[in-house]
Amino acid sequence: MTESALNKPSINDTCYSCHAEKRGPVLWEHAPVTENCVTCHNPHGSVNESMLTHRAPQLCQQCHADDGHASRVVQQPGVDAFGGGKSCLNCHSQIHGSNHPAGSTLQR
Amino acid sequence: MNFKLNIITASLLLASAPVLSANFAVSQANITQVDQQNYQCKRCEVNSGYRGNVSVAAGYIESDDVHAANAFGTDQDGFVATANADVQYQNADGYQAKFQTHQLGYENSFALMSAGKPGLFNIDAGYQLITTYQSGDAQSNLYYDQGTLVGSTLPYAFELSQQREKMALQAEVQHDMYQGYVQFDTEDKSGYTSSSVMNPSPVNIGLVVDSTTDSFTAGAIVNGANWLTELSYFVSQYDNNSQDLSFTYLDDVYAAAPDNEAHQVSLSGQYQLDSTVMSGRFIVGRMIQDDDLISMNGNPIQNWDGEVDTTDATLKVSSMLSNRLRVGGSYDYSNRENNSSVFEFQQYTFNDLNDTFKENIATDIERATYKLNAKYRISQGYRLQAGYDREEIDRSYSVREETHDDTLWGKLSIRAIDNVIIDIKAEHSNRDGSTYQTDELTSSEENALMRKYYLANRTRNNVELSINHTPLNWLGVDISAHYAKDDYDDTVIGLTESEDYGVNLNLNATVSKHVSLYGFASQQWINSAQASSQSYSTADWYTDVEDEFINIGTGIHYGGLLQNKLTLGADYLFSNSNSDTYITSTGTTPYGDYYSYNHSVNMYANYNLSNEMALKLTYRYERYYDTDDAQMSLDETTSFITLGELNHNYSAHQVMLNFSYLL
Numbered sequence: 001m002t003e004s005a006l007n008k009p010s011i012n013d014t015c016y017s018c019h020a021e022k023r024g025p026v027l028w029e030h031a032p033v034t035e036n037c038v039t040c041h042n043p044h045g046s047v048n049e050s051m052l053t054h055r056a057p058q059l060c061q062q063c064h065a066d067d068g069h070a071s072r073v074v075q076q077p078g079v080d081a082f083g084g085g086k087s088c089l090n091c092h093s094q095i096h097g098s099n100h101p102a103g104s105t106l107q108r
Numbered sequence: 109m110n111f112k113l114n115i116i117t118a119s120l121l122l123a124s125a126p127v128l129s130a131n132f133a134v135s136q137a138n139i140t141q142v143d144q145q146n147y148q149c150k151r152c153e154v155n156s157g158y159r160g161n162v163s164v165a166a167g168y169i170e171s172d173d174v175h176a177a178n179a180f181g182t183d184q185d186g187f188v189a190t191a192n193a194d195v196q197y198q199n200a201d202g203y204q205a206k207f208q209t210h211q212l213g214y215e216n217s218f219a220l221m222s223a224g225k226p227g228l229f230n231i232d233a234g235y236q237l238i239t240t241y242q243s244g245d246a247q248s249n250l251y252y253d254q255g256t257l258v259g260s261t262l263p264y265a266f267e268l269s270q271q272r273e274k275m276a277l278q279a280e281v282q283h284d285m286y287q288g289y290v291q292f293d294t295e296d297k298s299g300y301t302s303s304s305v306m307n308p309s310p311v312n313i314g315l316v317v318d319s320t321t322d323s324f325t326a327g328a329i330v331n332g333a334n335w336l337t338e339l340s341y342f343v344s345q346y347d348n349n350s351q352d353l354s355f356t357y358l359d360d361v362y363a364a365a366p367d368n369e370a371h372q373v374s375l376s377g378q379y380q381l382d383s384t385v386m387s388g389r390f391i392v393g394r395m396i397q398d399d400d401l402i403s404m405n406g407n408p409i410q411n412w413d414g415e416v417d418t419t420d421a422t423l424k425v426s427s428m429l430s431n432r433l434r435v436g437g438s439y440d441y442s443n444r445e446n447n448s449s450v451f452e453f454q455q456y457t458f459n460d461l462n463d464t465f466k467e468n469i470a471t472d473i474e475r476a477t478y479k480l481n482a483k484y485r486i487s488q489g490y491r492l493q494a495g496y497d498r499e500e501i502d503r504s505y506s507v508r509e510e511t512h513d514d515t516l517w518g519k520l521s522i523r524a525i526d527n528v529i530i531d532i533k534a535e536h537s538n539r540d541g542s543t544y545q546t547d548e549l550t551s552s553e554e555n556a557l558m559r560k561y562y563l564a565n566r567t568r569n570n571v572e573l574s575i576n577h578t579p580l581n582w583l584g585v586d587i588s589a590h591y592a593k594d595d596y597d598d599t600v601i602g603l604t605e606s607e608d609y610g611v612n613l614n615l616n617a618t619v620s621k622h623v624s625l626y627g628f629a630s631q632q633w634i635n636s637a638q639a640s641s642q643s644y645s646t647a648d649w650y651t652d653v654e655d656e657f658i659n660i661g662t663g664i665h666y667g668g669l670l671q672n673k674l675t676l677g678a679d680y681l682f683s684n685s686n687s688d689t690y691i692t693s694t695g696t697t698p699y700g701d702y703y704s705y706n707h708s709v710n711m712y713a714n715y716n717l718s719n720e721m722a723l724k725l726t727y728r729y730e731r732y733y734d735t736d737d738a739q740m741s742l743d744e745t746t747s748f749i750t751l752g753e754l755n756h757n758y759s760a761h762q763v764m765l766n767f768s769y770l771l
Contacts, residue, residue, distance in 0.1 A: 009372070009391050009420040010442055018272075020321045020346035021365035025397050025414040025448055027468050031506060032562055034444075035473055039562045046634075047655045047685040047702075055738075058638065058651055058689065062603040063562075065555040067644045073693050077700065077738035081310050084740045085750040086302065090310035093303050093362070099399065100352075100363035101407035101453045104466045107306055108361055108456075 012037050026097035028104050032063070033096050056087035158771045160195040167726075167764030174244030174267060176760035179708065179730045182214035183241065183269075188764075190214055195771060202226065215239035215271065224280070232278040242268040242302070247742050247752035248314055255351035257305070257313065257361075263742055268754070270299035270317055287329040295321045302751060305353060305361045310748040318349040319365075327374075337377035345369045352402055359404075366399035372418075383428035393418040406454020406465070414448040432485040440477040446470035474502040489524025497537075507554070508563040511541035515568075527578040535570040555641055559596065561603035567595045586614040599639075601647055606636035610657075622668030632657045642693075649693040658684040673716045681708040700737025704756075707731040724766040731759045 008014040015037045016023040024034075032039040040059060041051050048055040054062065057074050064070040069082065077083035081090045089095055094106040102108065166189040169180060177183035182190075191212045197205040203225045211217040217237050224230030249263040278291040296319070303315035327340030346368050353362035376389035397414035401407055419441070426436035452465040481495030497515040515537035522530040544559060559565070570592040577585045591609040596602065610632030617625045634655040639647035663679035686703035690696050709729040716722045739753040 009374075009389075009393075009418075016344075016370070017323075020344060020368070020370075021319060021348060023344075023346065023368050023370060023395060024366075025368070025395055025416045025446065026366065027401070027412055027414070027453075029469065029471060031471060031503070032560070034471060035501075035503060035562070047657070047687040047704075054636065054653060055687075058653055061640055061651070062638055063558070063560040065558040065601045065641060065644075067555070071555065071640055071642050071644060073640070073642055073649050073691060075691055075693070075697050077689075077702075077736075078740050078744075080745060081748040084738055084745065085310075085312050085748065086304055087738065090304050090312065090748055091306060093305065098363055099366045099397075099401065099412075100360065101401050101404055102456045103363060104453070104455050104468075108363060 015043075022096045024097055026099045027101070028094075028098045028106060030095060030097055030106060056089055057083060060088045060092075156198050156200045158195060158197050160193070161768050161770045162191075162193045162195060163766050163768035164191050165189065165764045165766040167762060169760070169762045171730075171758065171760035173732075173756055173758035173760065174241045174269070175732060175756050176730050176758060177215060177239070177241050179732075180728070180760070180762050181211050181216040183239070183244075184214075188213075190217075192768075227282055229282065230278075230280045232276070234274070234276045236274045237271065238274070239269060239271040243751075243754040243756075244269075245752065246300075246302070246314055246754060248312075249742070249749070250311065250313055252316060256354050256356055258356060263752075266300060266314055268300050268302055268314060268751070270297060270301060272297050285331050287331075289325075289327050289329075291325045293321075293323045297321070303362070307355060307358065307361065312749060312751045313353075314751065315362075316350045320347045320349065321345065322347075334380040335378065338375070340374045340376075342372040342374070343369065360402045363402060366397050366414075368395065368397040368399075368414075370395045384425065385427070386423075386425050388423045389421065391418070391420040393420070408451050408453070409449075412449060412451075412468075415446075417443075417445045417447060419443040419445075434483045436479075436481050436483075438477075438479045440475075442473075442475040444471075444473040446472055469505050471506070472502075472504045476500045487524075489522060491521040491523075493519040493521070506563070507560065508541050508544045511539055511563055513537055513539045529574075529576040531572075531574040533570075533572040535568070537566075537568045537570075539564070539566040539568075541565075555601050555644055557600040557641070557646065559599040559602045561596065561599075564596045564602060565598040567597065569593050582618045584614075584616040586612070588612045601639055601641050603636060603638045606634070608632070608634045622666060624665045625663070627662040628659070629661075630657075630659045649691065652690045652692070654688045654690075656684075656686045658682070670715075675712075675714040677712050677714075679708075679710040682706070683708075701735045702737060704732070704734030706733075720770045722768050722770070724764075724768065726762075726764045726766065728762040728764075729759070730761075733757050 006014045008017060022033075037043075040053060042053050043051060045051060046053060052059055061070060072082065074083040074087075077087070082088075084090075086093070092106045094100070094103060094108065098104075098106050098108060100108045166187070169176075169182070169185055169188055171177075171180070171185055174183050182188060191209060193207055193209045195207045204223070206220070206222040209217070209219045212219065215237055216239055218235060220232070220234045222230065222232045244267045245265050246268045247263040247265050249260050250257040251260060251264075252258075273296045274293065276291065276293045278289065280287065280289040297317055299317045300314035301317050302312065304310050304312045321344060323342065323344040325340060325342045327338055329336065329338045331337070348365050348367055350364050352360055352364050354360055370393060372391055372393035374389060374391040376387070378385070378387040380386075395414075395416040395418065398411050400411045401409060403410070420443075421441040422438065424436070424438040426434065428434045448468070448470045450467050450470055452467050455464045455466050477497065477499045479495060479497045481493065483491060483493045485491050495517050497513075497517070499513045501511050503509055515535060517533065517535040519531065519533040522528075541563070544563070570590070572588070572590040574588040575586070577587075579585065589609075589611045591607070593607045594605060596604050610630065612628070612630040614628045615626060619625060636653045638651045640649050640651065641647050642649055659682070661679070661681040663677065665675070665677045667675040669676065682705070684703070684705040689699035689702070691699070707729070708731075710726065712724060712726040714722055714724040733756065735755050739755055740750045742750055742752045744750070
């Protein structure tokens with residue numbers, strides 16, 4: 001009955017049926033995550049891990065351009081913590097939301 | 109072996125559904141208006157007794173990378189054995205039972221049992237293992253000691269994989285116009301997933317996954333000749349058995365995902381009045397999370413009362429106004445009302461507490477979608493569809509609190525040419541909304557020119573073409589192509605454009621009574637461009653990302669050999685994904701390699717020893733390679749620690765001999 005004949009009331013409810021740990025609610029939410037899982041993930045597949053539409057840091061830099069490290073050029077991926085390993089998620093690992101009292105920047 | 113999905117299978121694969129869809133099975137057909145006097149009972153043959161087949165397989169797997177288990181279904185190396193069954197039983201009174209197993213003993217397997225009598229009752233039970241493997245050679249120098257990460261001088265290797273162990277029970281009863289069902293599912297998830305903590309510089313870790321999710325669904329269905337209604341209740345409880353993480357010298361560096369629960373009550377119905385069909389659903393739900401918070405300075409509460417109320421509603425109407433014209437419309441409403449408490453919590457700046465206090469934000473999201481569509485038969489073989497969709501989203505505490513997407517689409521279906529089916533679809537949509545503002549609550553330092561892509565003004569154009577041609581009665585050809593372009597014309601900083609296009613070709617040929625062939629090839633491109641500003645003003649550097657997929661496959665099935673006793677077959681699949689990133693600042697710099705490819709070969713010979721018994725010899729080959737220049741060895745840099753380079757480069761082989769017995 002839902003769009004695309006999903007078997008749950010919404011896209012997010014469909015995702016939560018296997019990823020209940022991301023259902024929350026959590027203390028510090030990441031707004032696009034809460035709004036719609038497909039904001040960042042393409043469930044039909046992508047070239048990136050976790051079926052992300054883009055990988056970090058490009059995906060993150062499509063929304064974050066603050067006066068700090070989010071705006072910096074990452075010339076090569078495997079050089080430092082900004083592009084290497086998990087890129088932005090090296091520090092902001094709780095990208096789906098954090099329940100840590102001091103977790104507003106989704107780092108812990 | 110054919111494993112049809114029954115309800116319990118679907119529930120294991122897709123988790124429990126709060127609402128069963130309307131039952132349009134033949135047994136549910138409305139035959140009250142049917143003139144039965146000219147029909148004669150042909151005495152259906154009752155196939156009482158056992159049917160189906162059972163098989164055992166044994167073989168050998170040679171692999172030096174656990175990633176191959178994603179293809180083979182098991183991470184066992186060397187001698188392997190498994191069992192499969194697909195057995196059905198029915199007695200003369202119509203009572204039925206089914207038993208299915210798939211790859212028993214493997215890390216990806218299932219077993220299902222079902223018993224009942226159609227139209228009366230049914231009981232299902234199922235068990236399933238789903239295991240996914242990322243790497244068998246991740247490295248870390250952190251050990252777990254309860255919730256404490258303890259460092260060691262030498263790194264050790266561990267496996268990044270996760271396993272879901274699912275069990276499900278379901279019972280259905282049916283009597284006349286009434287039907288009831290209950291279903292219970294439990295899933296234990298375990299393993300390690302890649303994550304990261306601050307120490308205070310980042311350290312990638314294998315995060316322990318150890319959780320249980322239980323869900324229960326109960327529902328009742330009442331149906332009449334031209335209507336159906338259903339009331340159901342769904343509850344899901346997530347329990348995380350893993351702990352918050354600390355270092356011996358630094359407390360609480362990572363908060364584990366909290367336990368949570370979700371409830372939904374759903375009322376749905378469907379009604380048919382002449383040539384008009386109406387369906388609707390109304391769901392109210394609540395999501396609760398009140399786990400204990402980490403106790404620390406600057407935390408004013410012991411546990412947070414996180415609570416979100418949800419409302420979802422759907423109404424659809426479709427009516428055949430004439431034998432040429434059908435019109436339809438739908439309305440979807442979704443509301444996420446966050447009633448969680450709001451407090452001020454002291455935040456870290458790097459690793460030191462300072463006086464920064466921040467309130468958590470309880471975001472509300474409301475969505476409404478309207479759709480109108482019409483299908484008109486222009487003449488025999490020509491049908492035109494057109495529609496208008498509008499989606500409105502309101503969200504609180506956002507840089508853009510209201511957005512709306514308007515979409516116009518049309519589709520022409522041509523069936524007028526012999527053996528040819530042509531579908532052409534075109535779509536134009538536009539997103540706009542309220543004034544884009546700097547979000548003072550969440551990002552007061554955001555570049556004022558930034559337009560987040562999921563909120564930004566966007567124009568989307570999309571065309572699709574599909575042709576199905578059967579030039580000869582033994583040959584089928586399918587061709588499809590699509591092109592989509594998104595333009596974010598008002599965006600200065602952020603995603604500015606993206607395009608997605610591709611082509612598909614499928615060939616199917618039944619060359620003779622015993623020989624069939626197939627082949628397919630597809631390629632897809634996804635390109636995007638974004639602009640950034642290192643000077644925190646207008647754009648001064650740019651990124652272009654070019655993704656590409658290729659899939660090629662072919663296969664042959666050759667039966668009827670050796671007096672219909674031998675069947676030979678082979679399948680080959682090649683898949684490749686590639687992503688190129690170009691950074692343009694003072695000049696243009698391409699990123700390093702980021703691609704993967706996979707060759708899969710499957711060859712088999714099936715020999716019927718008798719009418720009941722068969723032997724099947726199968727050989728599978730997997731060649732997999734991926735590389736990502738972002739991967740770094742454990743201590744390649746002093747600024748952070750990784751899990752090592754998790755790329756793959758392997759060839760794996762599997763030989764299996766399968767003995768099957770047809771009941």
